[in-house]
Amino acid sequence: MTQADLIVLDQVNKRYGEHHVLRDVNLTVRQGEVVVIIGPSGAGKSTLCRAINRLETIDSGEISVDGTPLPAEGRQLARLRAEVGMVFQSFNLFAHKTVLDNVVLAQVHVLRRPRDEAVRKARELLDRVGIGSQAAKFPAQLSGGQQQRVAIARALAMDPKVILFDEPTSALDPEMVNEVLDVMTALAREGMTMVVVTHEMGFARRAADRVVFMADGEIVEQDTPDGFFGAPSSERAQSFLAKILTH
Amino acid sequence: MDALLIESDTVFAAFWMTVRLTAVSALGSLVLGVLLTAMRVAPLASLRGAAGVYVSVARNTPLTLVLLFTGLGVGANLGVELSDDIATNNFWLAVIGLTAYTSAFVCEALRSGLNTVPVGQAEAARSLGLGFVKTLALITLPQAFRSVVAPLGSIMIALTKNTTIALVVGVSEASVRMREMIETYGDQVIEIFFGFAAGFVLLCLPMGLAFGWLSRRMAVAR
Numbered sequence: 001m002t003q004a005d006l007i008v009l010d011q012v013n014k015r016y017g018e019h020h021v022l023r024d025v026n027l028t029v030r031q032g033e034v035v036v037i038i039g040p041s042g043a044g045k046s047t048l049c050r051a052i053n054r055l056e057t058i059d060s061g062e063i064s065v066d067g068t069p070l071p072a073e074g075r076q077l078a079r080l081r082a083e084v085g086m087v088f089q090s091f092n093l094f095a096h097k098t099v100l101d102n103v104v105l106a107q108v109h110v111l112r113r114p115r116d117e118a119v120r121k122a123r124e125l126l127d128r129v130g131i132g133s134q135a136a137k138f139p140a141q142l143s144g145g146q147q148q149r150v151a152i153a154r155a156l157a158m159d160p161k162v163i164l165f166d167e168p169t170s171a172l173d174p175e176m177v178n179e180v181l182d183v184m185t186a187l188a189r190e191g192m193t194m195v196v197v198t199h200e201m202g203f204a205r206r207a208a209d210r211v212v213f214m215a216d217g218e219i220v221e222q223d224t225p226d227g228f229f230g231a232p233s234s235e236r237a238q239s240f241l242a243k244i245l246t247h
Numbered sequence: 248m249d250a251l252l253i254e255s256d257t258v259f260a261a262f263w264m265t266v267r268l269t270a271v272s273a274l275g276s277l278v279l280g281v282l283l284t285a286m287r288v289a290p291l292a293s294l295r296g297a298a299g300v301y302v303s304v305a306r307n308t309p310l311t312l313v314l315l316f317t318g319l320g321v322g323a324n325l326g327v328e329l330s331d332d333i334a335t336n337n338f339w340l341a342v343i344g345l346t347a348y349t350s351a352f353v354c355e356a357l358r359s360g361l362n363t364v365p366v367g368q369a370e371a372a373r374s375l376g377l378g379f380v381k382t383l384a385l386i387t388l389p390q391a392f393r394s395v396v397a398p399l400g401s402i403m404i405a406l407t408k409n410t411t412i413a414l415v416v417g418v419s420e421a422s423v424r425m426r427e428m429i430e431t432y433g434d435q436v437i438e439i440f441f442g443f444a445a446g447f448v449l450l451c452l453p454m455g456l457a458f459g460w461l462s463r464r465m466a467v468a469r
Binding site for chain 2 (some may be wrong): 053055073074075078079080081082083084085086088090091092093094095096105106109110138140141151154155158
């Protein structure tokens with residue numbers, strides 16, 4: 001595995017009016033690394049995640065992906081987004097397309113793959129996430145967990161350099177969380193570079209190479225899962241962990 | 248009833264003209280309406296502004312004025328000739344007027360349809376690398392269309408009835424034929440009137456039913 005820096009955030013700031021959501025954020029994600037971002041609500045985790053493929057713009061600082069600074073809206077940005085997968089909290093599967101077409105669409109229209117090749121790849125990926133038999137259904141006919149696994153397959157179909165997960169299990173019924181986390185854990189084992197915003201501490205312990213703790217728009221501390229959960233150094237991380245791990 | 252039976256050929260011909268005017272103008276206004284909708288949500292402020300002004304003007308001008316403008320202004324005054332045959336020329340002038348007017352309503356319906364598509368749909372499309380045009384064409388507009396089939400149906404029914412105003416451009420569609428017949432058969436005014444009214448009901452009623460059926464069939468489940 002190479003240790004090249006894939007994503008670099010340098011002094012990133014963002015404000016919503018008075019609210020300073022990202023404060024001087026510096027973060028580097030190496031190729032093959034699984035970085036899990038945790039922290040209390042409103043800490044800026046999702047904003048940070050969405051800023052990496054410019055679904056959120058930033059006010060100052062620089063974000064680069066694989067050595068290229070994020071371009072402004074346009075053709076180049078579209079090309080870069082094709083290389084950065086994104087999985088949303090609310091799945092966002094295309095509601096008017098079948099499950100199969102959801103995974104095929106961007107392969108054909110963005111990567112310009114021949115349709116039969118795209119279909120073959122889509123079926124392969126759907127099998128891999130355990131949805132192969134549901135390919136002809138529409139998203140609304142699937143459970144939340146199944147929809148989210150399709151969304152992961154849709155992201156994987158683009159052969160992305162990195163996948164961003166924005167609270168992928170937060171909208172799921174509890175019994176469906178694990179089926180999604182299992183797919184993500186398998187991906188992490190296979191060496192996919194991942195940035196995951198989540199409240200699932202078990203996943204963070206199990207799959208993360210590094211845990212990043214954010215609060216009030218800042219990265220407060222980052223460490224290996226063992227280091228962070230074993231002995232968090234900051235007071236904020238200690239009180240956060242005390243709150244969520246005691247019950 | 249005699250008059251309608253004696254003249255049934257010309258009555259059918261007149262209604263056939265109504266159908267042709269409606270069909271061609273409907274197609275034209277759907278195409279132009281989609282284009283206007285795309286402009287209204289485009290990232291370029293000048294495109295948004297231009298489409299906004301166009302919709303406001305077209306939607307707030309009486310159709311009679313629009314058709315007089317295309318007939319007298321574009322046709323007679325500017326001397327635009329779309330065909331050597333006067334009847335064909337007038338037909339196309341009427342189509343232009345009806346399309347210009349109806350497309351503004353189509354645009355507004357589609358735009359309200361776009362607002363029913365969750366923001367996440369466009370975000371997902373963009374995050375996969377689809378650009379503005381493809382996101383609109385493949386993801387958001389198809390869903391918008393499906394949510395406004397019923398209002399589009401109302402617009403098309405209104406268009407069918409609006410074709411009667413094409414008489415100001417000199418197109419002999421159903422209402423023109425009705426006026427001529429009322430002049431010739433002064434003793435059968437009521438029958439002629441109900442005959443033509445029934446003709447329009449026969450055209451519009453199936454349209455309403457068809458759009459209602461399409462609307463249910465095409466609805467997007469979320």
